Amino acid sequence: MASIVERPKSDGSLTFQVRWRDGGSRGSKIETENFPDIESAEQFKKLVDAHGQHWPHGWVRGQGFVEEPAVPGDRPFVEWALRYVRRLTGIDERTRDDYEREIRLHLSLIVHTTHSGLIIPPTICNVTADDVADWVRAETEGLPDPGDPSKWLRRKADPKSIRTRHGLMYSIFQAAVEADPPLRAKNPCKGTSLPRIDDHINEEMCFLEREEYTRVRIEITDPDAGDLTDWLVGSGTRWGEATALQVQDLNLHSEKPTATITRAWKKGKKGSGTGLYLGPPKTKRGRRVLRLTPSQVVMLRRRTAGRSPEEFVFRTSMGKVWHHANFYNRKWRPAVEAAMEKGLTKCPRIHDLRHTHVAWLIAARIPLAKIQARLGHESISTTVDRYGHLLEGLDDEVSDAVEAALSVPAQPALRMVIGG
Structure with a gap:
């Protein structure tokens, strides 16, 4: 079984090294891979164990999974999103500023999960429909403070805000679909199941008699x-x-x-x-x-x-x-x-x-x-x-109205008599 070893750095911080013997044999070569946080190290350890104590297929040491060649023009998602908003026309500067804030505070939370289960930074090309669905769930559930359940590291977003942010995300990915040449074949936001807002309306609105x-x-x-x-x-x-x-x-x-x-x-x-x-x-x-x-x-x-x-x-x-x-x-x-x-x-x-x-x-x-x-x-x-x-x-x-319409007696059809 692979193991995780904490390795202190000169600045006092820690790195987490996953160690295992190739193939699991006692005398085989020791392999290692380093990670900046314990969560990534634990995910990688599970992959090594699942692959029989071998390097996971497609993993490049120090780089992660290289599943396919990078798409020409691909770039980090937030970088592309900010570029898209800054080039928009027909909006005032306050609206542009609001869009940029939404990207930095909320759209930046999206991540890409590979087929092997590893979480890696998102790009405009690698984000999938599943990644968008995970982002919606994260916005809906928020992030409680593990040290104090009564507090939040990130509060739950209301359904209307999630729909508004998803609409902005949709436009950003659609620009990649319509780029020349296209960077994506389809928009990962298309068909996303979003939280209903009708149940939330009564909390937001007050109607006076x-x-x-x-x-x-x-x-x-x-x-x-x-x-x-x-x-x-x-x-x-x-x-x-x-x-x-x-x-x-x-x-x-x-x-x-x-x-x-x-x-x-x-x-x-x-x-x-x-x-x-x-x-x-x-x-x-x-x-x-x-x-x-x-x-x-x-x-x-x-x-x-x-x-x-x-x-x-x-x-x-x-x-x-x-x-x-x-x-x-x-x-x-x-x-x-x-x-x-x-x-x-x-x-x-x-x-x-x-x-x-x-x-x-x-x-x-x-x-x-x-x-x-x-x-x-x-x-x-x-x-x-x-x-x-x-x-x-x-x-x-x-x-x-329906009852009144159905209660009107049907008129008998007129018969046309031919001959005398």
Whole structure:
């Protein structure tokens, strides 16, 4: 049987040497292979034992398994991924910075496991579908601290985050598939079984009934903050879109008054010295036109009277742009806490006003396609994934409609009589 010997280095660290006699005979040559950690040494020891005390087939001393020639152009996965993101066009620098952070903190956790069971560094060419599945499992389960089970070395990732990161990984590998010449024959992310997000939605979202919203709203005594709150829940716009709305975006004097969403506040790249700046909405479909209700028209006319076209519609009492932290800490959180003291059983976030808007539309039987357009979702699947479970409240109406259709007596077929 092979054995593992700890070998101290001059700097005080350890290497782990696997030792065995070739073929297992007492007088045969002693073979050795060194590893920087005990886990790799133990894996290799098992391989030597499984191969009858011989070098594992395909293993090159000091290099590991050399199963096939390297693909020209192959490179470490993280290196390729960062190169891919840095060459992307059509995204802002904050988004690029977010992608790079996801690669460094999460996508870098992927490893390649060879057919022999050895774990080696991943490259853009050697990663398999099994490796991607192992990565999803690692993200889902997290990494507890072995010294303290109550703590985490790496916390569990929620299903939505895993799907987002997997989407980025998919794009990175697809670039290798479509390279000229191709570096891969197929994308290892294709067909990955991902965790469901529908069971997680209720933990992320908070939907307010009209009476519950009123409980919170009545606690917001600042008229400017109250107008913004009513707009958020009444329009379903994101915070960055609502606070970027300008007078010129409104059409308040036609038979069908509208508000056009064309811009949103963006965060500058970390470390760049750039704070918030105005940019396009989150998605291409984020550029949209919203029909206004009569009460919204009255409120917007009051807020925009005498204002210039480029002034912001929603501003503080001092005439300044609203900042999320300022609004949350001084207006929203105190109002929610006061409402909870008086019996409100929910603790909504500002973004839950958008979710509440959707819940009200679904309760009013508005089709999901219309809701998708109103929210600015790029795909109807996004709307269905996030809010489809709310349609369960319409099950009675669906069953009644089916019952009504089936209960109509079938009309007898008309007979054509030929001759007299």
